[in-house]
Amino acid sequence: MLDIISSLGNNKPKLLLHVCCGPCFTIPYEYLKDHFKITLYFNNSNIYPYEEYKRRLDELKRYCFEINADIDIVIKPYDNEKYMEDILPLKDIKEGGTRCFLCYEKRLSDAYKFAYDNNFDFVSSVMSISRYKNADKINEIGYKYQNIYPSVKWLYADFKKENGYEKSKEIILKHHMYFQHYCGCSISYDEYLKKEKNEK
Numbered sequence: 001m002l003d004i005i006s007s008l009g010n011n012k013p014k015l016l017l018h019v020c021c022g023p024c025f026t027i028p029y030e031y032l033k034d035h036f037k038i039t040l041y042f043n044n045s046n047i048y049p050y051e052e053y054k055r056r057l058d059e060l061k062r063y064c065f066e067i068n069a070d071i072d073i074v075i076k077p078y079d080n081e082k083y084m085e086d087i088l089p090l091k092d093i094k095e096g097g098t099r100c101f102l103c104y105e106k107r108l109s110d111a112y113k114f115a116y117d118n119n120f121d122f123v124s125s126v127m128s129i130s131r132y133k134n135a136d137k138i139n140e141i142g143y144k145y146q147n148i149y150p151s152v153k154w155l156y157a158d159f160k161k162e163n164g165y166e167k168s169k170e171i172i173l174k175h176h177m178y179f180q181h182y183c184g185c186s187i188s189y190d191e192y193l194k195k196e197k198n199e200k
């Protein structure tokens with residue numbers, strides 16, 4: 001990522017940044033804001049239930065407002081039922097495995113198509129900041145779609161490096177942000193509820 005940034009000079013290319021929630025957006029924005037004209041792409045129909053989806057989106061908007069971010073947010077209509085059609089059959093696969101790789105790809109492929117249709121220069125995602133997300137896989141998928149849409153470059157990122165995750169925690173505390181207890185889908189939600197029950 002740093003190599004690409006240093007090759008930009010004074011240009012500010014258009015970057016479509018897939019974003020899943022406010023907390024994961026914090027540090028990526030700090031790294032990218034001076035180098036790109038950023039549009040956020042919120043296409044997270046994986047999140048269940050709807051109230052949780054709305055809460056994550058509202059926290060993202062609140063944070064953007066609080067830091068005065070010069071940014072547009074494109075919000076894809078929520079359709080959890082349709083989104084989960086091909087994820088639910090993989091519900092017995094442990095979190096972090098092929099079920100999640102499909103979930104990354106569904107959102108990234110959609111983001112890439114939007115970026116291509118709307119003449120963006122780059123696509124990236126904030127997801128790699130999470131300790132539970134596989135940054136190699138996210139970048140592998142990004143490069144796959146760069147080959148399909150060669151006019152839109154994938155911006156390689158692993159935002160958890162250089163203590164990115166720990167730094168994001170400081171911002172989350174400072175802004176009293178809601179920090180979710182599970183990844184997003186109904187499968188991860190059920191696992192969270194089960195764990196809560198067992199700990200009581």
Ligand code: SF4
Nearest residue numbers: 100103183184185188
């Ligand atoms: S656990 Fe997270 S990444 Fe995996 S399928 Fe569910 S929402 Fe997607």
